Amino acid sequence: MTAQNLLVELFVEELPPKALKKLGDAFASVLADQLKAQGLAPDEAVVTAYASPRRLAAHVTGVLARAEDKAVSQKLMPVSVGLDASGQPTSALLKRLGALGTDASAVAGLKRAPDGKAEALFYESVAPGAALAAGLQKALDEALAKLPIPKVMSYQLETDCELPGWTSVNFVRPAHGLVALHGSTVVPVKALGLASGNTTHGHRFEAAVSPVVLKDADSYAVTLQGDGAVIASFAERKAEIARQLAAAAAKVGGGCQPIEDDALLEEVTALVERPNVLICEFEAQFLGVPQECLILTMKANQKYFPLLDAAGKLTNKFLVVSNISPSDASAVIGGNERVVRPRLADAKFFFDQDRKKTLASRVEGLGKVVYHNKLGTQGERTERVRAIARAIGQQLGGDVLAKSADTAAQLAKTDLLTDMVGEFPELQGIMGGYYARHDGLTEDIAFAIEDHYKPRFAGDELPRNLTGVVVALADKLETLVGMFGIGNLPTGDKDPFALRRHALGIIRMLVERNLDVPLGSLLSTAIDDGFGDRFDADVQAQTHTSVATFLFERFAGTLQEQGFSAPQVSSIRFDTSVVLTDVPKRLQAVRTFAALPEAPALAAANKRIGNILKKSEGDVSATVNESALVEQAEKDLFAAMQTTVPAANAKFEAGDYTASLQALAALRAPVDAFFDGVMVNADDPALKANRLGLLKQLHDAMNRVADLSRLAT
Known part of the structure; x- marks a missing residue:
């Protein structure tokens, strides 16, 4: 089947600016996902979202007029339930087939296959692919239902029937137009009491024609910008505003830059369809008010972009993003300057009044x-x-x-x-x-x-x-x-x-x-x-x-x-005695230690030692009687600890945790040999206690920086 690109647009009254981008993205993504789920659009389809103050739209590539037919295999019931001893269909099977629109003639064609528990009967059929009109209607309904609308409003539409009447519609703003084009063909769908067509509306005041006729899905953005004086893409409009702001600031000179505020830029992008940045100014006397006050009142109340000089100080010039482009902008500039003046005067009044009382007098x-x-x-x-x-x-x-x-x-x-x-x-x-x-x-x-x-x-x-x-x-x-x-x-x-x-x-x-x-x-x-x-x-x-x-x-x-791993972080003993500034240093040491070839074996040994000590009866004393050491492996471990542990402790006390852990790496071979050749839980209580004391000393030394057992896999 031949695939063509699809364009769907919902034309509405002015949408809430702070929610516009999210609404546009959600509308396009849900619509496309639903088309893909029905097989009408390929998984690799390119989805383009459009959102302006008065429209939500989506362009989807490679959409089919009808989805391909799909083979469907439906499990009916176990063979033992569907067929009797002679292989004839039971009443339960016939009833199930009837529900699927067929009869006993289909029994011979049923497939037998195991379902994991027993052999079952499967009915195989071909489901016809969804037609675009029905599939798009479903996708459109789903997209509208899932819009993240901040607050729903209710409005009335005149009922289209022989008897006059009204019907209530709930949506974010009243909708006035619906476009659905598959290539150049109108797809007959309905939404919010509207029937689809191929016309939309451009800028309220500056559109070249009204309504704007769309030739096909692919000409949407170009036609709307040319005939409707609207930049439909949110991202393109935002980039255009940023470009004009920078150009206007450069025109003012003196190293001026518009204040950086992406949230304000996005909000203004959602307020205009055809941006036109203008340079305005206010009286320099207001600069005596803290610039934070002036900046905030211009941004929050008027959606203006204050201009800062090269040193970051507020100037008495500001930029306005207008939604109209008259040949003579003086009236627009003058109007904005008149509007901002009382706001700045209020800020100056508040500042002057506040300074009449000291902070101490307000306590x-x-x-x-x-x-x-x-x-x-x-x-x-x-x-x-x-x-x-x-x-x-x-x-x-x-x-x-x-x-x-x-x-x-x-x-x-x-x-x-x-x-x-x-x-x-x-x-x-x-x-x-x-x-x-x-x-x-x-x-x-x-x-x-x-x-x-x-x-x-x-x-x-x-x-x-x-x-x-x-x-x-x-x-x-x-x-x-x-x-x-x-x-x-x-x-x-x-x-x-x-x-x-x-x-x-x-x-x-x-x-x-x-x-x-x-x-x-x-x-x-x-x-x-x-x-x-x-x-x-x-x-x-x-x-x-x-x-x-x-x-x-x-x-x-x-x-x-x-970037620290969960085992590394969990190795740090968080208790109320910990000094937080010490923790990143310890973690860096643990990360360096974990990269050593000796680390896995020592971490596993540390975990094993911890388990042995936990299972021992009573508290284990970290004391060792050297003369009571019997096996050569325990003697070698004790000897290695006499040089390694003091060196590691010295580095620890000096705050060099990395070197402290690296020093302990030398114990890998004697620790491995100890566990290979020594029975800790000896029958002799004194021998057992001495070996536990040796392990306790080793455990204490290994865990001063962190609990290394946490690194064991």
């Missing part, structure tokens, strides 16, 4: 803001963070760091009460830093206030100074301990308090800042200093254990993402 107001009904107000939370920050600061830097961390922690949340953060919650912390400088506080404190939310997401930068790290640790530890303490734990798909993100932030700060402090000590500090008067002893103990486990699980996942 008392935090006591009136509820944080959580089981954990009190923001004021109470601030006191907990202060106590934790003081204790951590004392551990890491003494009185000076403890004092600066206390000051920053006291003021860190006060910008929540400012007008600017009330309008733009995304600026919390950032505005606190600006207001701290205005109040005459040091840069150290200002940076700490600004940075204490960091890292806010994967790949985000860490706080810039140690005071900020201490306050950020205290803030995140307080959140984790508090939420775990009241049983407010994250589930598989819900984490409303971002506890996983807080855990990863703590891990990153401890590891990347090389903070030599045991995790258990930090948790004890957070629980004792922050919640000692709120949680009883049992809750404190349970919280300590559960938060530690939660952090270790996150850390293990992070390490595997960095």
